Amino acid sequence: DVAYGVYAYDVTDLIKKKENTAKVIRKYPFKSSEIGKVFSSSVSGVGLLVITEDSKDSLIKYWINEGADILWSDSEKTGLSPDECITYAPFYGEVDTDMVKATLWTVVPYGGEGRKGQGLNTLYFNSKKWDGFVKEYFGNSRVAISEKEIKNHLRHKNNIAKIQDRGDFMLAANAFLILKYPPDLTVVKLETPYGAVIGKQYIINATIKNIAKGNAGDFNVTFYSADEHRETVSINRLSADEVIKVNFTWNSPKTIGVVEKISVEVDPENTIEEWNEDNNIKTEYITIMEGGFGNESGPRGTGGGKSGGMASSREEITGYLMKGSVFSGEESAGGTSGEFSLLEYLMKAALWIFFGFLLLIGWWREKSA
Structure with a gap:
């Protein structure tokens, strides 16, 4: 048995916008009555977990597991096999797996302590497995931290992480599942x-x-x-x-x-x-x-030249002519008439019908007389 633990404090009322500091003071040594030795207490590391709310930011869901489970697989010192040195971090509840960025964080003090650098440990998330997921400490602490992208291994309900020691010495302290739903x-x-x-x-x-x-x-x-x-x-x-x-x-x-x-x-x-x-x-x-559509005016011509009132220049046009189209050799003075206008066509047709109707009435009256 070993005297290790994880302590959590609510410091919401003490938090500052910047330059937050945590200080740990060691006051008393620890003495074992069984073996008669005095041990100095120590803190392997301190972390600050901050959760904020912003209506303009991504939607984020958190699962936080915390505890203290010493894992020490050693056939001589503990007599425990790797299968006996597994701790579980369940994340209960339903999960929306669409358009999500999923991350699993684990915090493991003394990870790799037994044979540092060899990574004699394993992390599981559902069916995914990472051997040697921690091999060294974070910064100047004695805490190993791992971050894994697990989007492709998410289940729709009740996900679970497992930490296994296979010859190291470690304290499984935290496992965080973070699901981030960003905008698009x-x-x-x-x-x-x-x-x-x-x-x-x-x-x-x-x-x-x-x-x-x-x-x-x-x-x-x-x-x-x-x-x-x-x-x-x-x-x-x-x-x-x-x-x-x-x-x-x-x-x-x-x-x-x-x-x-x-x-x-x-x-x-x-x-x-x-x-x-x-x-x-x-x-x-x-x-x-060059010109507009419908009843918008087309481009003006360049008439008024010396050659009998014909245009002074020509443009080479490449394209296809419809069967029965008539193409004149030169543009007449005064410019082109612009593009086809449905409104103009209908107005002219209405005038011709009106004049025809007047002629018909005159002919009918003359015949009646």
């Missing part, structure tokens, strides 16, 4: 025109969504055109599964025929720890055209 920010929709008229102003709309379980706070959404930064909007908070819309003003370039790259990126500075950092940007491409 993404641009789910980017609304842009398919084509844009040269030198015109447009509104670009972007829909941002947090598709994960954790909240996100204080991040930026940035708008780029032609890979150059144009505008940034700051977002104070976006809760889990929340959607927000932002818009930017874009002036189309004054060059015909170019294809403009439009991008919106959420959290470009990577200030938010996210589940997926590769889905933060969305890109669309806009073709810059």
Whole structure:
């Protein structure tokens, strides 16, 4: 039997924002009445566990196991086999295993004490096994600490960790299971025109969504055109599964025929720890055209030349003609008529129908007379 233990104190009312200090003073030696020896008491290490709450941060769930179990497998000194030197740390309850970052921390004073550096110990988490999970102390203490990512080994209910000594000497003190559900920010929709008229102003709309379980706070959404930064909007908070819309003003370039790259990126500075950092940007491409659509005016011509009022220059056009299309040799003075306008076509058709109706009425009256 050995005199070891773990002590826990609630220091919530004593905590400071920074520069917290713990001091341990040894006052009395320990004397064994059985063997008549005096032992000096010592503290192998001191830790401060702080749990905070922040509505703008990730959702975090904790399981905390603490205790004091001496594990000492030695056929000569203790007569205990490795199978007899196992301690258990159960984490009861249901677990959401979707979009979670899971970590198992263990705190083992004197881990590796018997044969330091050989790692004669084993850590289990459900079906996963790590041999030699501690081999040396942390800093100047006599405490060994391990951190394991166990996302792929989580169960939906009642997870369990086991610490086994296989020839070392250790005190199993703490096992922490920490499940972190970070936010995941993404641009789910980017609304842009398919084509844009040269030198015109447009509104670009972007829909941002947090598709994960954790909240996100204080991040930026940035708008780029032609890979150059144009505008940034700051977002104070976006809760889990929340959607927000932002818009930017874009002036189309004054060059015909170019294809403009439009991008919106959420959290470009990577200030938010996210589940997926590769889905933060969305890109669309806009073709810059000479004229407008529908009833917008087309480009003006260059008529008025010396050759009988014909245009003074020609443009080479590459493409396909529909069957039955008529292509004139030159443009007439005064410019082209622009692109097809449905409104103009309907107005002209209505006028022709109206004039035809008047002629029909006149003919009918003359015949009746």
